[in-house]
Amino acid sequence: MLTEVREQLGRALFRRVAGPDGPAKRARIHDTPGPRWFGPERPIRTVHGDASMFIGGLTALLLQSLHPLAMAAVAGHSGYRGDPWGRLQRTSTFLAVTTYGTAGDAQQAVDAVRAIHERIRGTTADGVPYHAADPHLLGWVHAAETDSFLRAHERFGAHPLDAAGYDAYVADTARVAEALGVCDPPRDRRELSECLASYRPELRVGPDARATARFLLLRPPLPLPVRPLYGGLAANAVALLPPWARAMLWLPRIPVVEDLTVRPTGQALTRTIRWVMAPPG
Incomplete structure (x- = not known):
């Protein structure tokens, strides 16, 4: 009975994350023979295959929203509010294909994303032009995502890596970042920290960033019965943010509460x- 309940819950959750054709996608990604960008021993497989990604993904979205040009591109073109699950499924599929799929499928996935980025152009409310294919903007999105996934795995991963392992994870993600058009992405944790720091003068919290935080933290597109569980994930996503990012988003830290209940x-x-x-099995 317990096994049946677990399998039903697992299928429902997987369907949400991967979409209705998730099982077919998974079979193609994992079972198609051929060379991969990353072998089974690589840290990127350990990190991206862990449940900590559910928290790290939320952290990444909150952190990425602090760059006004990245946020303008997301708000104006991604449709994340109208189709949040579709966006999640496309993102999770991209991560799975580039992490576990054949080299040919990984390159096709990258080419498809680059084609989309090339078409996304616009101007912010302040009159600043943006282009989603801008290597500098892509660099911010990559650094924020990599740092968030790393922090989440370090805290919640089933098998946390050592310092060398996390450096290797950053190096693995650089392979994908370069394919997407990022110039000289960070290749270890020190470089990742320096990269994030270099973007801080460009960051600010505008209306779109605050709307994103409200959507992710207070108004998720979920049935009421599961919102408390999601709330636990969201609270931990906030707790993983760098202190300066939390301050920008007006999300103060409450040490005792976080240490005793949130974590x-x-x-x-x-x-x-x-x-x-x-x-x-």
């Missing part, structure tokens, strides 16, 4: 997600 909740939720999504 244990995140650990329990990631263990539960890991359990329900474990393959039967």
Whole structure:
């Protein structure tokens, strides 16, 4: 009975993340023979295959929203509010293909994203032009995502890596970033920290960033019964943000509450997600 419940929950969650054709996508990604960008021993496979990604992904979205040009591109072209699950499914599929798929499929996925980025142009409310294919803007999105995934895995991963392993993870992600058009992405944790710091003078919180935070933290497109569980993930996503980013978003830290309730909740939720999504057997 417990196994049946677990499998039902796992299928429902996987359908949300990967879409209705998720099983077919998974089979193609993992079972198609051929060379891969990353072998089974690479850290990127460990990090991207862990339930901590559910928290790290939310952290990444909050952090990325602090760049006004990146936020303008997302708000104006991604349709994340009208179709948030579709955007999640496209993002999760891209991560899965580039991490685990054949080299040919990974390159096709990158080419498709680059074609979309090339078409996304516009002007912010302040009159500043943006282009989603701008290598500098892509660099911010990549650095914010990599740092968020790394922080989440370090705190909630089933098998946290050592310092050399996380440096190698950053190097692995640089392979994908370069394919997407990022110039000289960071290749270890020190370079990643320096890269994030270099963008800080460009960051600010505008109306779109605040709307994104409200949407992600207060108005998620979820049924009421599961919102408390999502709230636990969201609280931990906030807790993972760098202190300066939290301050910009007006999300203050409450040390005692976070240490005694928020972090244990995140650990329990990631263990539960890991359990329900474990393959039967």
